[in-house]
Amino acid sequence: MKPLQGRSAVITGGLTGQGLEIAKALAEAGAHVAVGSYVSEASGRRGDAAAYPDPQEITAVRETLQDFGAKVFAGHLDVRDLKVIDEFIAAADKACGPADILVNAAGTTAEQPVSGHSDELWLKIIDTNLNGAFRMTRKLLPGMIGRHWGRIINIGSTAATVGWKDNPAYCASKSGLLGLTRCVALEGAPHGVACVMISxxxxxxxxxxxxxxxxxxxxxxxxxxxxxxxxxxxxxxxQRIIQPQEIAALAAFLCSDAARGITAENIQITGGALW
Structure with missing residues (x-):
């Protein structure tokens, strides 16, 4: 039997990058998966829009995940928008069942020094990387507590503990995510809910x-x-760059019953690097 057979997972930022690889790993382990990312409708996909998947990619991701035999929901998810979050979770619940697992992988970054840093860019990064994870957790944690089983995996960064020039908002958001991880872990611990950050x-x-x-x-x-x-x-x-499949393999293990004692941790995958 697959270790996550019958479980249901929600993965933010799940249409691309690390989020997509985690979705594949969870589906392969037997979980049903609901994946969402900010989907760009912009014509020509220039500028900021180029960083996001387009509607055609939703279909490709859905087909890839269905190959694992999982129930799949894939769609637009803006973790900065409460209405969109509610709509996504309702659709995911209907398609895949109530979420036992939440992976907060949605994130953004941009380089800008503190001196002259715009409010708009600061708030965008914080609202996506930190507030988005808070909103998703606040929405799904009560159900996990009620069912006495849950896993919340926050995708952090070495930026949570090491500063980096021209990245104040990103570093601050990941430091905040680490604090949120520890608080959620303590709240969920008596109810079989673990929360871990992978950095x-x-x-x-x-x-x-x-x-x-x-x-x-x-x-x-x-x-x-x-x-x-x-x-x-x-x-x-x-002397190499970490691959997203390495993050996914750890996430899948942390979601299994074998890892139920691992919570409130910040687990780094760095190849020995500080940043």
Missing amino acids: PTWVETELMRRNVAQVVAREGKGRTLEEAMADIAQQNPQ
Whole structure:
């Protein structure tokens, strides 16, 4: 029997990157999965819209996850919007059953120094990375407590414990997420609900490549994207970039009954790196 057979999971940011790999791992372990990400309808998908999946990707993700034999729901989810959250969870509950597992993987980032940092950008990052996880947890935690079983996995970052120049909002959001993780873990512990944060260093996703490309363009030194990626790999003690499947494998284990004693932890996957 699969370790998560009959369980139901909600994964934010689940249409791309780490969230999608986690959804695959949970589906393979037997869970039904509801995946949501902010879906861009913008024509041409330029600027900020290019960072988000489009409607066609929803169909592709649904088909991929259904290949594991799971019940699947996939759709638009903006974790900054309470109405959209309520609509998504209602549809996910109908398609996959009440959520036993919540993975808060939705996130965003942008580089800007503290001096001159705009309120708009600060609030966008905090509202997505921290407030979004709070809203989803507040919505789904009571049901887990009532059923005496639950797992909440927050996708954090080494930024939670290590500062990084020109990333104040991202670092602050992940530090806040760590505090939220510990509080939720204590609230859920008497009821069989565990909450853990997974904090990787750089993870090789399309979002990472896009961010590195922006840095390369801003530098104007003639480095290619692949050269910049290779430099990042060389800076890691293992001389490689962490893969999203590594995050997914840990998340799937933490959701199993074998990991029921692991809660209130910040587990880093870094290859030995500090950031």
